[in-house]
Amino acid sequence: MADTNGDKSDEKCAVKVYCRFRPLNSSEEERRDAFLPSFQSSSSVSFAGKTYTFDHLFDPEVEQSAVYESVASKLVDDVIKGQNGTVFAYGQTASGKTYTMEGSDVFQSSKSGIIPRVAHGLFQKIYEQPEHLEFIIKISYVEIYLDKIRDLLDPSRVNLPVQENRVGTSFVKGASERFVASPEEVLQIIEEGKSNRQVAVTNMNEHSSRSHSLFCVQVKQTSTFGGTTLNGKLYLVDLAGSEKVAKTGAEGQTLEEAKQINLSLSSLGNVICALADGKKSHIPYRDSKMTRILKDSLGGNCRTSIIICCSPAEYNKEETRSTLMFGVRAKTIENSVQTNIELTAEQWRVKYEKQTKKLEKLQKLIDSGSEIEERPDPEGANDNISVNEIDLHYEQITDLEKKIMILSEEKRLEEQAKMKALQEVQDVMRALEEVALSYDQKAEQASKTEQLQVQLEEAQLRSEKLSNELQTRRDDLDVFQEEVYSLASDIGNELMENSGEDETKDKRLLQEVFTHLRLQFLQQRSRINEYENFDQFR
Incomplete structure (x- = not known):
């Protein structure tokens, strides 16, 4: 654990270089290429008459698990403790870099490479930590294609910039980050990113990576007891392979890709040479985006392991010799490692x-x-x-x-x-x-409107009923008028026929009849007026 007062002390550590030779592939066996390397010890190899010594040597028979344990297992411990780490694979195309870093099947343990094994190892070590320590783990996954950075977890994010924070650490701005809580989630992210990576067929490799991929694991450790927060970061880098155009048969777009790959690898070589020289004040980190991102990994605050991947075939002798020399120069680089403490x-x-x-x-x-x-x-x-x-x-x-x-x-x-x-x-x-x-007011208004609507509908129904009754009364009045006229006519005729009888009696009878008719008529008219008045003011 770090000092709770936050005092930092630099620890000098050399970049570790590991060398891995793959077996002869089918094309090399068909050509009957000679198997050139001679393994002198667990750290030395003789190749084309010269002996090269590294931190460890892996012959073609070494299992994937042994490579992980030697190269990356210790770095996982350091990242949990708040330090930075980097593992990157370097070598010509078809030399086994992607197989070393990712493996042929991330879900099958015997075939999985360093990145999926880091996922399992990281969570296993976290499970072993005291309960008062809490961890937050974030994953990002980008590729550098034609010197442009693209997010492999969100392909719509392209041409992302490299920036530096206030302490000078480089990072890719705008890259998406995924929070993970299990190794299985990490493996799913690996598969998702792999499906978006640029690949192409060349004479050297059926699935040649046309970009550099950078898989970043960030681990934040806090304690429920309070105190400091530790931040560790682990870069796992699969570099695109250096290529000789004559051998790969690159044309068109593939040729342009090869030029950019070789240019960025040349920038990496220049940084390695400048650091190995130890006398140059200027280190050309800014010559490429890849070297800017790996600035801390090469000469900065980081524990770095480089795996140089080599072909054993005589056909690739010059490329393998160049790769071995790259590893020899990288061994001389010294980093200064600090624990990344976030003070309160x-x-x-x-x-x-x-x-x-x-x-x-x-x-x-x-x-x-x-x-x-x-x-x-x-x-x-x-x-x-x-x-x-x-x-x-x-x-x-x-x-x-x-x-x-x-x-x-x-x-x-x-x-x-x-x-x-x-x-x-x-x-x-x-x-x-x-x-x-406003809603309450509108709701109240709507309720009133609804009530008025109901009342209006009821009034309309009553109005229709009354209108129908009015029409009936009018029809009755018309009939009554006809009856009155008919009765009056009959009375007149009867009076004319009986004109010689007692006039007083006739007049009295006539008055009674007309009085009765007048009352009936006025009664009907009164009822009709009532309906008409209601119809006017409803």
């Missing part, structure tokens, strides 16, 4: 105060011009301070002040973001309240 604000404050006190003591020493006897600090530090140590402490104080300023700015921006988010939430709540009020 309180830990930064304690660290700052501690360094400030040291600086004050150093300043007193400078001002007095004489040695000051001091008690050893609680950590047992040596108080015999040299000028170089003074300069170093000044640099540390400056670095801490910069980091505190950065953290303060980040905190200020975070507070601004929180206030903005709070304001947005309040605006949304007000809008929701207005919507709710």
Whole structure:
């Protein structure tokens, strides 16, 4: 575990180089090519009259599991502890790079390569950690094709840029990241990415990779007891193979791909040479996107393992010799490894105060011009301070002040973001309240409208009923009028026939009849008027 105060110490470590020879393939056996390598020991091989020594040598009989245990198993431990690691395979096309990194079947353990074995190994080691440690694991998977970065998990994301964070670490901006919780999820991601990778048929390889693939595993470790957070990152890189156009038969698009592949591998070789030389102040990382991404892996904060994959056939003698020389140069590179500790604000404050006190003591020493006897600090530090140590402490104080300023700015921006988010939430709540009020009003209005609609329908039904009754009354009145006219006519005729009788009696009878008729007529007219008045004002 890392120091809880966040003090970092660089650990120098050389890049480890492993050499793997594949068996002769069917084409080489048909040509009856000679098997050139002679394996001297577990780390030395004699090839074309020269002996090459590496950290470990794998002959064609070595199993995939043995390669993983030697090359990557220790790196998985380091990544869990918050350090960076890289494994990449280098060699000519058809030399076994993809088989070494991915295998022929990621789901079949005997045939799976380093990447699927890392997935299983990582979770197995996490399961063995104390329960108070919690882990978050993220996966990204990109390819560099024609020096353009494409997301293999989201092919719509193309031509992604390489950028650096505030501590100078390179990363691919915009690459999608998947959170995973089991080895099976990682294997599914591997298969998904493989299906999107650029491949082509050449004379050297039926499934030649036309791009460099970078599989990145990020592990974040936190403790439920509090304290520091550790961030580890592991790059697993399958480089496209260097090619001789005359051998591969590349034409058209495949020829352009071969040129770009060789150009980017040449940039990688130039970085290796500059680092191996040790005298050059400028390292050409920016010559290609691949070398920019692998900047930490080569000469930076990372534990790096390189597997050089070689053909044993005489037909590929020159390419194999070149690959072996690449490995020899890479062995001389030295990295400086640090644990990636994410300090809390309180830990930064304690660290700052501690360094400030040291600086004050150093300043007193400078001002007095004489040695000051001091008690050893609680950590047992040596108080015999040299000028170089003074300069170093000044640099540390400056670095801490910069980091505190950065953290303060980040905190200020975070507070601004929180206030903005709070304001947005309040605006949304007000809008929701207005919507709710408007909705209630509209709901009430809709209810009233519905009630009025029902009343209107009922009134229309009554109106139709009354209209029908009115029409019936009108029809009855017409009939009654006809009866009255007929009766009046009959009475008139009868009066004329009986004109000689008693006139007084006739007049009385006539008055009674007309009075009766008038009452009946007025009664019918009154009823009709009632219906007409209601029909006008309904």
